[in-house]
Structures are given as C-alpha cells and as structure tokens.
Amino acid sequence: MRQCSSLLVKLSAVLYRRFRRISLALYRKNVPPSILNVVLYPTYLFQFVAVHHRFPIRPTRLFNDFLFQVRSGTELECPLRRRVSDKEYCKMYMEEKLGAKTAIPTICVLRTADEVERYRPSVLPCVIKPTNSCGRIVIARSEKEYIEALPKIMDWFHEDYFMCDLEKNYATLERKVIVEEYIDDSFSLEGSVHCLGGEPKLISLIDRYTKARQSFDLDGTPLGVSLYYPLRAFEPASWEFLPSLLRQSRILSSEFTYIRVDFFTDTKRVLFGELTNLPAAGIGRFYPADGEKIFSEVFFRPVH
Template sequence: MNIQTVLNKGKRFISDPLYRLRVMIKMGAYNSLSDEAFLKKMFPKYMGYALNLDNPQTFSEKLQWMKLYDRKPIYTNIVDKYQAKQFLADKIDSKYIIPNLGVWDNFDEIDFDTLPNQFVLKCTHDSGGIVICKDKSAFDKESARRIINRSLKRDYYLIAREWPYKNVPRRILAEEYIDELGSIDLLDYKMYSFHGEPKLTVVCSNRFSMGGTRMDYYDLDWNFINISILHYKPSNKHYVKPPHYDEMKMLCKQLSKDFPFLRVDFYDVNNHLYVGELTLYPGAGFIKIEPSEFDYKMGEWLRLESVHRS
C-alpha cells in the first residue's frame, strides 16, 4: 500500500463517521459487546434512530430482532456456501444450482491439476474474497492464496452479529465458472419473500462498472417502486420482466415457505435460470430505506408474532 493510499484512508477515517465505525469494527473494538449491546450501539449510527427491540416496527428493526431471537439451526446451513447447495438440492431441481467442483479446509489441499481451466474459488463462511480463474495458464496462485487465506481468517459474524455465520466451518469452495455471470451487463434479480410470499424484486445493474451498482425495485406485478436502499440509487432505466420471472416466483415460494423472511437471488442468463444466493439479513439489517415510510411498510409484511423465539 503506497503512502498516498494510506493518507487517503486516514483522511476518510477522520471525516467519514460510518467508514470510521466499520474500521473500528474490523479492528475488533467492539468484540467484547454482547450481540444485543452491539446491535443497540450500532443501529442508530447506521439508521439515525434508536433500535426498539420491545416493539420493532420497521423492516430494519425486525431484522435485528430476528438476529437475536429467531435462531433456527437451519439458518447456519443457509449462509454456508457449501451446505446451502445441499439445501437447494433438497428443495429444487439441480439444474438451477451452480455446480461445485470441490471443497477443502485449507489452500494447500487444493489439487489445481484436477480443476478445469476455468473455475471460481470462495470461502464458505465469508462474503467477498472471491478468486476467479479464467485461464489456468495465467493463474496467479500466490495472489489467490493471499486472498483466500485473508478470507479464512475473517470472522464474518463479528462484523454485524449475523449469528448464523458464527458456526459455519471455514472452508474453501470451488465452483464452475459461468462466463455470463462475470459480464458487465449482467442483471442480478433479488426477490424479497415474506412468510413464503414474494413481495418485491430488486434489479441490480452496473455491478462491475466504475459508476457503481444501481438498484431498481419492482412489485409483484412488475410496477416500478421509487425507493432506494442503502446508498444504491435507481438506474433511471426501465427493465422488462426477466424471461423466467414466473419461474423465479415459483422457486422463491418453494425456498422461502418455511421462513419469516428470505431473499432469493437469481441470474437469468442465456435462457438459463440460476439461484445465486439465499440471504436472511440484507445489508445485515442496517439498510436505510428512503422514503422511510416504505421501511414501515416492509415491516408490516414481516409478522414477528408468527415467529417462535429460539
């Protein structure tokens, strides 16, 4: 890291309170706090209002409540990138699942000679830290080792107290490389489901461009909803329904029917539908929704009285 980068990060640490907070969390400054104390301390810093766990009303508050009081063992399997594939295979046709190539406990166990020319490496317990190999003859194994080993050391649970990550075995997963999933024009469809009923779909665009990710929201009838979540702005484009939209809804209902809330992510590429990921707490529940009224509306969709505390 050069001096200018260090100076820029130092300036941002001083001027940007949220950046400073994230750095302090990564440094372990709040590791000693209980989950409840941590969430009560962090929530107002992200959201601008105090967390009410006794009578949560907004979607964001209710996600925090579920982190603390809805702790079913299956949730750990859902966030484990390896075990999640088995969960999917038990629920839906395997044609929707990106195939695995192998799983290992440490980097030195990987026999790269047995892997195809193109593949993807990621850690089962973490978010980010992805290594994409498009050509083994040009593959930088040492760079991949650094990325993966850094990811293996990270305790993702401590970042936002998403407790299901706490007990996920730290392993390395290899998946088939699907060229279309790295396209700059790729659209990622994230379907929000409440008590087994899809309610809205987020179209994520510009994922790999300098302009940054854009997110556009549509209701179940594919009417545009003018909201923004986190710092992601709408694209100012109108997207038509994806070719397999009805199939997405069917799969989302199947996968989410036993969950108070579940987000199911899809890729619809080259006449093929893939399930990319299952998410219990979008943005770890620290998702500032504008207008704020929609945060309350989404909160109404999530009925905590139906959730048995565990």
C-alpha cells in the same frame, strides 16, 4: 419517523464501539451463547441508533426495524439458518428443495489450505469464495490468475466472519473454499427476492455490467428505491422469468420467517446463488432518503 438527537446518535456510536470490543472479547473466550447474547443486544441497538438515528420500535412497519428483531433475537442461531449461511450446504438445501441444476454449479470444495495450494482449476473461468463469509470473491480466468490469488484465498482460512458484522449465523462455521463455475455472460441480471413468511414481497435487480439497480413489486412495477447501494433506475428487457422465480422462491422461503433469495437470470432461465439471512447485515441505508418507507409499505403489504 421520529429522529434521535445528534447527541444521542454520537453517544450511541461511542457505546457501539465499546460494546463491540466486549462482544468480540467474550466470543474469543468461547463463552456460552446465553452470556454473549446479553452483550450483543446493546451492541446491535447502539449500532442501529448510530446508523439510522432512531430506535428500532416499528418491526411491523419498517424493514430495518424488522431486521433488527431478526438479528438481535435467537433465530439466527437455529441450525437451518446456520446451514444456509454455509455456501456449500446452502446449495445442497436449494437443490433438495428445487431439484438438480437449479443452483450455480459447484466444481469442488477445498477444505484445507494445503488443498487450496495444490489445486489448479479444471474449468476456467471460475469463481472462488470462502463458504463461511460474505462479500469475498476471486474470479480466476486463467491458472496464472488463480496462483496470483493464492495468498488472498489462503488467508480466508484465518477469517471468522462473525468478527466482521457480528451475525450469529456465521459464528464458528467451518472454514472452507468453494470453487464454482463462472455464470455465463448471457445471465446479465442478478437479483434477489425478499420473502416474508414464505411469500415473495419484492424483487431487486442489478444489471451485472452497468451496475444499474432498482427494486420492483411483484407486478414488475419499479419502486424507485435501492438498499445499500445508490439507485440507478432501469427495467429488464422482459419479465418472462417472473412466474418461475416467484414459484421457486416460495418453495425456498417456506421454512423461514424472512429470507432473501438470490439469483441470476437471462430473463428466461433462473439460476439460484445463495440465501441471505440479513441483507447489508441488517443495517443498510436506503436510497433515496425516503426509500425505506416505500420499500416497507410493499414488504408488509398483506397477501390477497
């Protein structure tokens, strides 16, 4: 991969920050998407060059270049992408596709700050998240812990996640809070299936307790790479869950050019959590340094 000069990388970082400010200013003024997109494209481009030190010119050969194409186009603005970006509606979509009790159970959805303030968890422990963003979470193991977390939870009603990573699928989503059942500790693995054109391509697994992480091909062969977080190699005790996971992932990904199917497993049962449009906001680094090449070779491998 040909690298950009250090001067161009530094210049791109400066231009990214400037275009980001312009993009946010236009978004706050509620300009039409057609106008906002004109400014967003160079914002994404300069960020990509600043992070990856190259131009995204290999969308059929390198994973991050492919994600740049998804991020910078209009695909993320489509109603289905926006629907599955909302955690409440995403679960509905998954259960429409797979049937009841295939997604993490929802206890309730709180639609106003007043509802959050009055609410007390009926099931403990529980997991609390904003429906319109990513990476925000509270685990309440007691009513006291829930009450202590109220300022943080209430603050979510003031957050527009588009303002963080400029992901179009999150723009103007309704602000709500979802309360979920805590996943049983026997579900010791969390993972994701990267799907291209309705076909699973790779599996990433994380041990929930040791935080070891590894990526695998569909035969369960470790690839020795990790996206965004450093690699800590391990293998699951059993792949008994794999046939069911791949079958259900095909169903969930059938309407998308690309989607990441997120799940939990005890190596026998599978519970689905979310569908992710842009892993690491489309700009994640791989570990080790040549990890993207290895990952991409498997991701773009033709299905036989």
